[in-house]
Amino acid sequence: MLFIQPDTPASLWEMLVVTKLAERTAAYAIEPLILNRWSSRAMSGEPMSKADLMPLIEAARWAPSSYNSQPWRFIYAVHGSPQWIHFTSLLDEFNRSWAPKAGALLVLISKKEFEWGGAARTHSFDAGAAWQNLALQGSVSGLVVHGMEGFDYARARELLNVPDDYEIEMMIAVGKPGDARQLTAELLAMEKPSDRRAASEIAMEGGFQSEVAAKV
Numbered sequence: 001m002l003f004i005q006p007d008t009p010a011s012l013w014e015m016l017v018v019t020k021l022a023e024r025t026a027a028y029a030i031e032p033l034i035l036n037r038w039s040s041r042a043m044s045g046e047p048m049s050k051a052d053l054m055p056l057i058e059a060a061r062w063a064p065s066s067y068n069s070q071p072w073r074f075i076y077a078v079h080g081s082p083q084w085i086h087f088t089s090l091l092d093e094f095n096r097s098w099a100p101k102a103g104a105l106l107v108l109i110s111k112k113e114f115e116w117g118g119a120a121r122t123h124s125f126d127a128g129a130a131w132q133n134l135a136l137q138g139s140v141s142g143l144v145v146h147g148m149e150g151f152d153y154a155r156a157r158e159l160l161n162v163p164d165d166y167e168i169e170m171m172i173a174v175g176k177p178g179d180a181r182q183l184t185a186e187l188l189a190m191e192k193p194s195d196r197r198a199a200s201e202i203a204m205e206g207g208f209q210s211e212v213a214a215k216v
């Protein structure tokens, strides 16, 4: 396992940081909080207090949803709690190489049916909106928030007693930022905000266009 040593010259470290900040440019004027959110993997391992965690849940609570059905639920464990080992045991090998340094792990689930009956067609979509609210709030609060699909969904259902009428959507690692130099070289190389497709590639006026046509 390769580590960047803590005594890495400051100039080299600054160079890495400057390079990574240079990677995101918005083509149109948008709110900085959207551009500044990104998924770091460097966390301190400090347990999340309720005071730090609950504002993120509060942000999720205010997401819009179909019929205001609010299908999202968050099952969580705080680092070091009796349930912590259960949550970390769900992670796949890759995520196990960094996510146990989170201060809390959350499993986002969504209710597949409306309380008044009938299939809630957009339950996952609505849960996605709640996740994004949570991630943005975490980002402006100076926390690392990192979504994960790399975990055992079937075991999560069993271990966390998730009923069949709920979909298991994702796990979320939340934590205080940590020293990125403690990450493996593989993880450190990924430790930067990523770019996005151009707006012209994802917006299609009038009807579906193939990617080739849309780019012209």
Ligand SMILES: Cc1cc2nc3c(=O)[nH]c(=O)nc-3n(C[C@H](O)[C@H](O)[C@H](O)COP(=O)(O)O)c2cc1C
Binding pocket: 037, 038, 039, 040, 095, 146, 147, 148, 149, 150, 151, 170, 192, 193, 194
């Ligand atoms: C639903 C979802 C699942 C993800 N699963 C993983 C995962 O299992 N492991 C991981 O390291 N990152 C995971 N990510 C993080 C994405 O790779 C990341 O959000 C994406 O590359 C965009 O980068 P950014 O969040 O820094 O803008 C996931 C993100 C989302 C939203």
